[in-house]
Amino acid sequence: MRRELGVGEPAPKLELPTETGEMVSLESLHGRAVLVSFLSHAA
Amino acid sequence: MIKRREEIEGLGAEVLLVAYDERTLLSAKMLHNLALPFPLLLDRTRKTYARWGMDRTGLTGAMLSPSLNWRYLKLLAKGERFLGFAPDMFQLGGDFVVDKQGTLVFAHRMRNNGDRADTGTLLDGLARAADGA
Numbered sequence: 001m002r003r004e005l006g007v008g009e010p011a012p013k014l015e016l017p018t019e020t021g022e023m024v025s026l027e028s029l030h031g032r033a034v035l036v037s038f039l040s041h042a043a
Numbered sequence: 044m045i046k047r048r049e050e051i052e053g054l055g056a057e058v059l060l061v062a063y064d065e066r067t068l069l070s071a072k073m074l075h076n077l078a079l080p081f082p083l084l085l086d087r088t089r090k091t092y093a094r095w096g097m098d099r100t101g102l103t104g105a106m107l108s109p110s111l112n113w114r115y116l117k118l119l120a121k122g123e124r125f126l127g128f129a130p131d132m133f134q135l136g137g138d139f140v141v142d143k144q145g146t147l148v149f150a151h152r153m154r155n156n157g158d159r160a161d162t163g164t165l166l167d168g169l170a171r172a173a174d175g176a
Contacts, residue, residue, distance in 0.1 A: 004096045007150055011141045012094045016084035019066045024082050031143050033056040033172035038097055038136035040156055
């Protein structure tokens with residue numbers, strides 16, 4: 001069973017490309033508050 | 044969230060949107076060709092979805108959720124059209140606030156396709172994280 005990461009824990013790694021191929025990481029935003037929103041399906 | 048952009052900028056905070064569908068599909072169906080003020084990151088393999096603990100739902104959670112159907116009804120009443128099904132209706136999303144030190148201070152993983160955290164809650168969390176409270 002997968003352990004669900006919760007409040008108070010370090011955020012998991014996040015490094016992904018934008019639509020233009022530019023890589024963006026959460027780590028690069030260290031020192032700023034960040035809202036990460038995972039979208040569900042496009043419908 | 045797009046409408047609250049100035050408020051977010053005033054906090055000195057950032058927003059990252061993560062999607063797994065193709066950009067063209069997102070533009071046509073979800074974003075209605077809006078220019079996004081936030082970075083849209085693409086996770087076609089969904090490895091990041093899995094790493095952050097995003098679950099998948101079944102038929103009931105994807106299509107029969109009362110909250111989802113209520114949302115669709117409101118959109119249809121506003122004149123929106125149903126644009127067909129997405130290639131994968133079962134992948135769920137979620138919303139997270141990360142503070143300045145990289146710690147999760149808010150986490151909401153969807154339990155069905157109508158279970159989205161409301162904007163006010165997210166902005167409150169973001170404001171607290173930006174304050175360092």
